[in-house]
Amino acid sequence: MAEGPGENARQRLVAAGIRLLERDGPEALNARKLAAEIGASTMAVYTHFGGMAGLHEAIMREAFVRFGRQLRAVPRTDDPVADLLALGLAYRDYVLANPQRYRFMIGLTGPGAHPPIGHDLIAEGTPTTLAESNAAFEQHVETVRRIMAAGRIRPDDAIAVAAQFWSVLHGYVLLEAAGVFGDEGNGVLRVLAPHVVNLMVGLGDDRAAAEASLLSLAVAPAPPPAPPAPQARRGRRPRA
Incomplete structure (x- = not known):
């Protein structure tokens, strides 16, 4: 039609x-x-x-549709931990490519520009009142359920665990978008990847298995920088 x-x-x-x-x-x-x-x-x-409130909501819905589409384009594999990180990297790519849009989507905008859409995620089970936003978040929940079904982490509330991962991503991408980690992508290796490993281990995964999942994406926690070489101590020459 x-x-x-x-x-x-x-x-x-x-x-x-x-x-x-x-x-x-x-x-x-x-x-x-x-x-x-x-x-x-x-x-x-x-x-x-x-009015403008209705248009703002329509813009927000469309932004979440595009966000969800980018997450759905991430291939799913037989390693759900790797898939969770791959979703995180797609999330990061979307934010860095569309920083103003993301700030509008999550309410980090000027007064009056953001429609009230928030839910109590723990009580309601969804983060917002918008189906498009909830559908994007559900992709993380579904992947967390797969991780639990594979025995990689303890059985728990998948929504709460997905929210933990989302909190890691949200904080990281806002800082990277602000330039805190530079523009070379080094923050992924030194901050995001180790954070995800630590989260998985805290939830019950084996550290070696978690790091192997990251390696399958060619992402691994970077080793700490080598300490500076000791320098010869300078002092007064002894008197003859």
Whole structure:
């Protein structure tokens, strides 16, 4: 079925919102700029979304759809621990490629730019009120369940364990996006990979097995830097 003119305008406004968000930040998400981006009047925003709050939510949903699509593109293998890290690396890639979009998705934006979507994950079992966001998170939960079924970690609440992994990723990618770990990707080897190994070991995995899973992705914790070579001590020459 061909798209109607209204649906086409709706999709164009959402796509324009994502473009403006990445280019100019959340401050650009106002009716005037969005309408101008698609050559329409500001009434288009109110006609199709009821106002900016509705458009913000639609932009957020689309951002999570694209995020979930990137996670689903990660191949699943017979090593679920390696798959979990592969999901983490895809998560990292998405954030570094779309930093403004990610900040908008998780609410790290200016006042009023973010619709209230949060859930109590522990009580509700899902992190947000948006199905698109929950579907992306569920990919981590499903992989954690596979890790437990394989006997790699202790049986536990898979949602809580996935949230632990998500917390590691979220903190790491925000710091890397801010430049804390440089721009050479060294943080993956020296911070993220060792953190994931330590998390898996704390949950019951064998350290050698966890490190082997990372090696299967050509990612392994980097060895600590060698200590500086001792220097000859200088002092006064003894008197004859």
